[in-house]
Structure formats: C-alpha cells, structure tokens
Amino acid sequence: MPIGVIAGKAKYMDRIDGGMWNFGDNSSPQVATTFFAGTYCKHPLSMVAARAVLQYLKIQGSALQDKLNQRSFDFIQEINSYFQEDGVPIKMANCGSIFNAVPFENSANATKSVISENKDLIYYHLIHKGVFIRSGGGLLSTAHTDEDLDFVIQAIKESVKELRGGGFLP
Secondary structure, X not given: OOOOOOOOOHHHHHHHHOOOOOOOOOOOOXXXXXXXXXXXXXXXXXXXXXHHHHHHHHHHOHHHHHHHHHXXXXXXXXXXXXXXXXXXXXXEEEEOOEEEEEOOOOOOHHHHHHXXXXXXXXXXXXXXXXXXXXXXXXXXXXXOOHHHHHHHHHHHHHHHHHHHHOOOOO
8 A cells, every 4th residue: 555654843734734623513623724635645544554654664673675675685695696797788786675777886878778678678578477577676675585586586587587588688
C-alpha cells in the first residue's frame, strides 16, 4: 500500500488538518487550513497503515535499516562480481537500499553510453522475465526474500546470455 508520512512542528502541521479538534462535537478547526491532497491523503486506511509502519520502525530500531543496507550491498556485490567475471560492461552501485548502474571509474563518455545502452537492454529483458526494476534504478525492501534476490540474479544472468546470443552484448 503506498503511504507517505509528513511530520513537522504543530504550527505547520495544523495548517493541514486545522489543529486539535474532535469530529462529531461542537469543536472545529482552530486555524485556517491550506489545500493539501494526494491519492490517499487523510484516508483512514492510509493513516492506520502509516501509523502501523511507524510503530514497526520504532520497535525494530536502526537494526532494520542496517540489515537492509547490508543485504543491498551484498546483492549489488554479487551482481558486480558476475558482471566482472563474465565481462559484462555494466557496473552497479548502491546507496543504502537504492541501486543503479553507474559509469566505470575514469571512463570516457563512450563507456557511459555503452553502460546505458546495455542496462536498458537488460532492463527490458528483466521485465519480460517478471522482474521490474525501473530504468532509473531499483531498491530493495525488507519484504524481499533471499529467494527474490536469487530470482533477480538468475534473471540477469539469463538476460545477459540471451542478449549475447542475439549479438547485442560482446
């Protein structure tokens, strides 16, 4: 379920909901509100889900993100090892759980173009195999299992093999 959280000082947040008041009695918003909207903005289900997520994050503490970041790093390292061993002209990098293909260090613009073209070819192959990584990069979540990551890695390897078979990769 897509959710987002906005937090801030009451004097700013009150402009969204009018401040402290109770629905169903004679009270009313104490401050003028500004228009604020989104697909699930102020929807009761979204608010309950967002609160549950925030409570879960609080209970788990920083260990949750630390473990996710390490899994992401290990995942990208495994993909990069395969690319390097197999001579695939792509390199991946991650920042926390977000990842994307990046130019090789000290590379010329031609190499950047090769990486971009090859990444896009693999991206479309992955969609065909049931793996959606948006073209601007991807991210891992705590919901991804080891089996999910293995599936993605296998889909990448199969895509490289098929692209080579078609003469699209050296």
